[in-house]
Amino acid sequence: MSTKASQPSWKALVIDKRIRQQASIPADWLSVIEPHIPSPDTLDVSGIPDQCTELLSEREREITNTLDVQVLLAKLASGEWSSVEVTTAFYKRAIIAHKLTNCLTEIFVERALARAAEVDAYLKEKGEPMGPLHGLPVSLKDQLCIKGLETTMGYVSWIGKYADKDAALVEVLYKCGAVPFVRTNIPQTLMWPETFNNVFGRTVNPYNRLLTSGGSSGGEGALIALRGSPIGVGSDVGGSIRIPSAFCGLYSLRPSYHRIPYEGAVNSMLGQDSVPSVFGPLANSLSGVKLFTQAVVASEPWRLDPLCVRKKWDQDAYELKEHGGGNGMCFAVLWDDGWVKPHPPVIRALETVKKALEAQGQKVIDWVPLKHKEVVDNVGAIWAAGAAEDYRVTTQPTGEPVLATMSEDDNTVVESTFRPSHSDTVSAYQLWQLHLKKRELRKEYLDYWEATVEKTGTGRPVDAIIAPVAPYAAPPHGKNLSSAYTTVWNGLDYTALVIPVSRVDENVDVKLPPHQFLSKDDEDNYNMYDSATFNNAPIAVQLVGRTLEEEGVIGMAEIVNAALKTTA
Amino acid sequence: MSTKASQPSWKALVIDKRIRQQASIPADWLSVIEPHIPSPDTLDVSGIPDQCTELLSEREREITNTLDVQVLLAKLASGEWSSVEVTTAFYKRAIIAHKLTNCLTEIFVERALARAAEVDAYLKEKGEPMGPLHGLPVSLKDQLCIKGLETTMGYVSWIGKYADKDAALVEVLYKCGAVPFVRTNIPQTLMWPETFNNVFGRTVNPYNRLLTSGGSSGGEGALIALRGSPIGVGSDVGGSIRIPSAFCGLYSLRPSYHRIPYEGAVNSMLGQDSVPSVFGPLANSLSGVKLFTQAVVASEPWRLDPLCVRKKWDQDAYELKEHGGGNGMCFAVLWDDGWVKPHPPVIRALETVKKALEAQGQKVIDWVPLKHKEVVDNVGAIWAAGAAEDYRVTTQPTGEPVLATMSEDDNTVVESTFRPSHSDTVSAYQLWQLHLKKRELRKEYLDYWEATVEKTGTGRPVDAIIAPVAPYAAPPHGKNLSSAYTTVWNGLDYTALVIPVSRVDENVDVKLPPHQFLSKDDEDNYNMYDSATFNNAPIAVQLVGRTLEEEGVIGMAEIVNAALKTTA
Structure with a gap:
């Protein structure tokens, strides 16, 4: 260095x-x-x-x-x-x-x-x-x-x-x-x-x-x-x-x-x-x-x-021609991804959206996740395939350290200890196998979504998924350790639109007793929560539609947004 | 094995x-x-x-x-x-x-x-x-x-x-x-x-x-x-x-x-x-x-x-709304790719199309190739990145030989001597560098095409390129050694439609005296030609349009095809 x-x-x-x-x-x-x-002790600016x-x-x-x-x-x-x-x-x-x-x-x-x-x-x-x-x-x-x-x-x-x-x-x-x-x-x-x-x-x-x-x-x-x-x-x-x-x-x-x-x-x-x-x-x-x-x-x-x-x-798509013109739609809520259960304020955001939509006569069912961890792991492996070399080549001219954490402000003096998850360098052939896996997962998810036509009562598959953006509101510095709730849609290439819903209220969003943990990550996430730490942080949801369905997703988000404003 | x-x-x-x-x-x-x-000595069946x-x-x-x-x-x-x-x-x-x-x-x-x-x-x-x-x-x-x-x-x-x-x-x-x-x-x-x-x-x-x-x-x-x-x-x-x-x-x-x-x-x-x-x-x-x-x-x-x-x-695209409704268009002929000059019958096919279009009042200019060899080499390197391993894994269960040539019918008894051009195995990071090169070449070609607006007189860039499909008509078995004239468009992802034009006539498509060769490949290609060998083989051209322009390319091909039928 x-x-x-x-x-x-x-x-x-x-x-x-x-x-x-x-x-x-x-x-x-x-x-x-x-x-x-x-001074720094003023938190809300x-x-x-x-x-x-x-x-x-x-x-x-x-x-x-x-x-x-x-x-x-x-x-x-x-x-x-x-x-x-x-x-x-x-x-x-x-x-x-x-x-x-x-x-x-x-x-x-x-x-x-x-x-x-x-x-x-x-x-x-x-x-x-x-x-x-x-x-x-x-x-x-x-x-x-x-x-x-x-x-x-x-x-x-x-x-x-x-x-x-x-x-x-x-x-x-x-x-x-x-x-x-x-x-x-x-x-x-x-x-x-x-x-x-x-x-x-x-x-x-x-x-x-x-x-x-x-x-x-x-x-x-x-x-x-x-x-x-x-x-x-x-x-x-x-x-x-x-x-x-x-x-x-x-x-x-x-x-x-x-x-x-x-x-x-x-x-x-x-x-x-x-x-x-x-x-x-x-x-x-x-x-x-x-x-x-x-x-x-x-x-x-x-x-x-x-x-x-x-x-x-596509103006027709924006006007929701493929979604019943925006009336009598069926949304589905992803309450958790089967891996990490979101904190209370995030669940409240989902519940708020569900109630608002139902009040407008829209149908809301549950979305059962399908292999989210596999999709996210696949994406991570694809990144890791060449990440370490990329970072090394980029930082080499000045010898600045590659950061190993976001947690400490004295990061700048830490010698690089590159995070292990980004250093699984592989061959091009092995990368091709990751692509193959990705394609299989995307096909499986597509078929799974199409098959919801049996559950919606609309004659169409679920119109859009309402999902958390993260299992928490904004966490303390260095504590945002997973992007699984967003990365899954990058892997599947689904269009996703974030809609703000409310803010954490430490008096409302109280910590719940422990649930049966879905994973070690889930337990860690549970332990991270206390309502005071997250107080005042915004909370939001993602509306998730299909690949290249930007117009339709914007159109559906307008319906969700209007429902939230009406209820609020 | x-x-x-x-x-x-x-x-x-x-x-x-x-x-x-x-x-x-x-x-x-x-x-x-x-x-x-x-019997096998009957050639035209x-x-x-x-x-x-x-x-x-x-x-x-x-x-x-x-x-x-x-x-x-x-x-x-x-x-x-x-x-x-x-x-x-x-x-x-x-x-x-x-x-x-x-x-x-x-x-x-x-x-x-x-x-x-x-x-x-x-x-x-x-x-x-x-x-x-x-x-x-x-x-x-x-x-x-x-x-x-x-x-x-x-x-x-x-x-x-x-x-x-x-x-x-x-x-x-x-x-x-x-x-x-x-x-x-x-x-x-x-x-x-x-x-x-x-x-x-x-x-x-x-x-x-x-x-x-x-x-x-x-x-x-x-x-x-x-x-x-x-x-x-x-x-x-x-x-x-x-x-x-x-x-x-x-x-x-x-x-x-x-x-x-x-x-x-x-x-x-x-x-x-x-x-x-x-x-x-x-x-x-x-x-x-x-x-x-x-x-x-x-x-x-x-x-x-x-x-x-x-x-x-896109019906509008098929009806050539973006190409002046199909009237007063400007096509451009790629006479050679700057690497290998096509044989006489292929040149005749291009000339035939040019004349037919001009007879219908369409404008036809020349297309000067841009870095075709670089595009093709980039595609080849991408394939080679994992090809050898793929072929090895696939053929391994039975030990059938991987073919090293298409030239001999006794290929089946030849021990695998895998063609060297498909065995440049690289790392995922190196593959990323090939992607980067590919993107740069595609950007350069796009800008180059857009800039033809200065040459067409139509207010639009060239509507479509008319190009050879190969530098020859169908060659003898084992002699089709390059797919550069087609692969270039795969690398650039341009939509391409093949239109048959005529057949090789050994009396018309006579061998020309040597030209100043563009490359060693060009010289080899020149030496391969004699009109008797290729006699009766079909000749054709490609009409090349933009990425995801299938409708427009079909619409333009109809115009070329009708022009050829009118002239014929």
Whole structure:
């Protein structure tokens, strides 16, 4: 792990990068914000941005508290709010969020405001919006290259790497009239469901800073929860959009493989095409998730990304033509995955959704899991097939340690003890056997789902599954040890949409007496719970549909969401 | 390569299998056919089936000479021709074809006729056809499992393996009302562009039996060319549908990855998901290609195969909405791939198509190839990553030799000297690097194609590429050494449709003086040509469109085909 004498040590590179990041924040904003930043023992910081009234004007607070992206877009398209003022408002609030949770990586105020001005000029000149996302500030996970900007993805070895072109999705966003305005924090390697790396450090949960914001899109989670961005783009190879979304109380979509363009973005484990990572939106509103997805698909991204599926936005599917038009549907609740039983607040979220749907006349049955552990183990083995070599090659230039845990803040001084689960290197032939196993499991699950036509009474198989996103709400740092509840759908490539439901209430979500444990992991999970630790953390569910059923899943999520609002 | 004393040697297994195959042919058919089978020095046997008038009645000759699948289907759907009589007619003719070219593997007359009777009864009872392929006999490459039938795929080690369920595509064909009626020959491992294996031996070209029928779907090629089947299903991982199609004068489609269900079929190199093999139709008519593809897609195959793309038949795309409605298009001809220049008859085929299109007012420009050799080498390296181990594991139970060449009929006694190009075993991490290279090449080619918008004058990029299928017409056995002209499109995953154009005429397609060779391979290819050797072999072109553009490619092929018919 030694570096050549002639090169700066990796720690020196980090110090330099952090100084440059700090310098990229307008000094006058910073000086106004700093007095508002509480000491670490203030856990819930979600109310603080609105207290920064010296920085955020009343109008800026109105703008940033407009959670419904559809409303924001309407005001931007009409010119009632200019993109410059909307971008400025969100930028200021993003910096506040950053000082509270450490959620940002790249900060480029001037550039974003210049882009916003360009969009405003377009509207003024042409009399029409530039595109379906006209003027909208969009935050981006630190993988999405923007020409001319440094792209570290949390690797010390990538400090000083400047992108020579935009990622395809960034190109699409520009075409749609959007304003990419910040990039957000991630864990080293991206392969953790929390957010910590040697370059930028840790992102924390705005509802309880002792808890993780989730990962790997944890910067997005914290930022959007604090309303520092109206919508952001995360990526998900095992839950990395959905986990921060659930832990931070946001809507989000994990689309199927290759629906949203990935071309030109940086990533870990490049070439791992068996369980591809996908990009998708996180937002405070379901309208944001829908409008983003629709806009990207309508842009014909297959003209930019050779891996993108040539499949137009399917309005019939969105209107649920294949699901009885949205009436008299049959949902199924996954209460547990047969491996780890969720904590009380997660069960409460499922029960809340079930009751809300039933109150609307929808049918809700139970979903019995099928081989979830086998699917998750298969995905893990596929990742492990080449992960260790990938991490070694990437970190080798500077000798930064590969993290072995997310639990300690002094990770940066720990010599690498790479987690064993990611080092089962195999041959290509052995990888093929894992693919074969994966295909068999997917076929089995497909047949299993199709066979539910016998149970629904609708003449159709179950329309969608309602499932936990994790067996817990946001846990303390270093304690998010499994992503099984999300990874299973990556392995099966089912479209999944996260819907926030409520927050942990330590008085309501009391610890239950021990049950008959499903596994050692289940027992460990049971023992981890006490309601005080998790207090105030958001709780959510996933709505799970079929492969490449983004439109239908969004349509069904609208029904669930409306039912929740009606019941609430 | 020794086998245990208690087990029959692999040669004994072959003898037994061949006896059983022979016994599966109705004896009364065989006795009538045999006098018509000429000695091996009769090269062109394409006219022989129609001479077997004792076996094929006039009506049966009319049925089997109905090349247009749309016409066949109309007569079947109206009941003018019953499925039993159509299936009987094609079955008799298939047996003739088999005796001439050795194109069949599994023969199951009673079972097929029982199925045909079931379809006839359905029509009689319900007054409507069973589905879009009502009553149509369909031949299947030896990968497509049918419940209860032996599935050897040309491996001695698989003799005695009986399928316990239908492949998903067979299920779909049943739902569509079709009658699967024979299975067809392939090369050992499927990874050769000719057709020879230790179990069934070699399939030859009906237009010139010294030439190959191509491969790996070479049994389909010979069978359909002799009108022993109206339509067949082949598979294509590097050209295995298109090569026999071109060498035997048939229409065929290589769809993009995962458009047609592969689930439940046997294959070599299972789990090799980087360049997936795909199923597609071969037929004597373009209508067959269209109706098959439309029927399969309309069956919603994603409900049977978890890997199938959820993408409905796109009628707008078929009607060329994205290609100016089919008027004023701009095609581009790939004259050579920058590596090997095609023989004179292939160039003539390209010129014929160019002239025919221009006569219809379509524009035709040149297509300059981009890194075709790099794409093909990348695909080859991906296959080689695990091929040797796959072949070893598969052949190990009986010790049959892995073939090292397709050139000699005494291959069966050659000790395995596995071709070196398929034995570059690598690690999973190294395979990931090949994926990365593949993605980069696909992106480069996509951008390159999109950029042709500057050259077409249509406001669109080139609508489709017209390309050779191979640098030669069907070559002598063992001489089909490269599939680069087809494999390049597998690597890029572009939809490709083969259109027959003419036949080699030794008086027209004379050898040209040497050109400046593009490569050593080019020089070898030049030296291989003399017009007498290739005389009478069919020549064809590929029409190449975008990924998942099956509908558009079929629509454009109809325009090319109509232009050729008008000019002819």
